[in-house]
Amino acid sequence: MSKIIVTGHRNPDTDSITSAIVYSYFKKQRGIDVLPIRLGEMNKETEHALSYFNVDAPVLVDDNIVEKAEELILVDHNERQQSIEHIEKFKITEVIDHHRIANFETIDPLYYRAEPVGCTATILLKLFKEYNVEVPKQMAGLMLSAIISDSLLFKSPTCTDEDIQAAEELSKIAGVDANVYGLDMLKAGADLTDKSINELVTMDAKEFEVGEHKLEIAQVNTVDVDGLLEQKQAIEERLDVIVKDKGLKLFLFVITDILNNDSTILVAGGEDEKVERAFDVKIENHTALLKGVVSRKKQIAPVLMRQFS
Numbered sequence: 001m002s003k004i005i006v007t008g009h010r011n012p013d014t015d016s017i018t019s020a021i022v023y024s025y026f027k028k029q030r031g032i033d034v035l036p037i038r039l040g041e042m043n044k045e046t047e048h049a050l051s052y053f054n055v056d057a058p059v060l061v062d063d064n065i066v067e068k069a070e071e072l073i074l075v076d077h078n079e080r081q082q083s084i085e086h087i088e089k090f091k092i093t094e095v096i097d098h099h100r101i102a103n104f105e106t107i108d109p110l111y112y113r114a115e116p117v118g119c120t121a122t123i124l125l126k127l128f129k130e131y132n133v134e135v136p137k138q139m140a141g142l143m144l145s146a147i148i149s150d151s152l153l154f155k156s157p158t159c160t161d162e163d164i165q166a167a168e169e170l171s172k173i174a175g176v177d178a179n180v181y182g183l184d185m186l187k188a189g190a191d192l193t194d195k196s197i198n199e200l201v202t203m204d205a206k207e208f209e210v211g212e213h214k215l216e217i218a219q220v221n222t223v224d225v226d227g228l229l230e231q232k233q234a235i236e237e238r239l240d241v242i243v244k245d246k247g248l249k250l251f252l253f254v255i256t257d258i259l260n261n262d263s264t265i266l267v268a269g270g271e272d273e274k275v276e277r278a279f280d281v282k283i284e285n286h287t288a289l290l291k292g293v294v295s296r297k298k299q300i301a302p303v304l305m306r307q308f309s
């Protein structure tokens with residue numbers, strides 16, 4: 001088995017899963033054998049993308065993999081609390097990411113590629129070009145899927161011109177219409193009907209450290225916000241338990257309407273006032289509508305962290 005593993009973040013999204021696969025493919029073309037892994041279950045959006053382009057999922061991390069691996073490549077994240085358990089055991093040789101840099105340090109020098117674009121896949125496409133590696137149809141399809149996912153079909157404020165340009169190129173190679181394929185893929189991911197309450201609030205949750213405080217922000221995409229809010233009470237009860245168990249200062253559950261590009265938030269942890277100030281909204285019954293807000297990375301996490309720091 002390969003001694004080098006490449007992984008995206010916990011509670012993996014489409015960019016984390018596909019970037020692990022695509023970067024492994026890229027490394028293989030460059031003569032280096034690496035094993036793509038994932039740190040958790042895949043969501044339906046990602047499953048849709050992998051089955052559409054007929055690509056196998058990365059293997060789920062297990063003790064055997066962790067024991068045998070020596071080197072680690074991180075894609076789509078760098079913060080240690082979002083990464084593999086016992087990250088200190090590995091020699092991190094590379095990071096390809098498009099997030100803020102926090103809680104990250106290494107003993108040895110490494111290749112670190114960070115760009116403030118909307119998606120890791122946009123950086124990966126550049127690497128293919130820089131090293132003259134041809135992009136096959138399947139890999140193009142995966143990278144396109146990641147860009148559509150991270151940018152919510154190019155509507156998120158995180159989406160840059162470079163992401164749009166990359167998606168145009170990739171959709172030609174992949175042989176799909178980005179808008180048609182993209183909406184189908186987002187809808188597949190927005191189907192939450194078979195999710196338990198606990199799955200809903202953990203499937204795309206990320207933890208952030210601000211000073212001594214821990215904040216958690218979970219996000220789900222849907223086309224039916226009201227349907228989801230029918231379970232509001234049960235969701236809030238679950239959030240309260242998580243807040244207590246993990247000693248969180250705040251848990252923000254973000255329900256993003258992918259058709260209207262708004263988000264409804266549920267606030268747990270008793271810091272409603274700070275959240276009101278952060279977003280300049282009135283919170284009633286622990287909930288508020290954030291108009292035009294769809295990006296955790298750009299519109300939610302930084303404003304909250306400023307408020308709690």
Ligand SMILES: [Mn+2]
Binds near residue numbers: 076098118119120
């Ligand atoms: Mn990403």
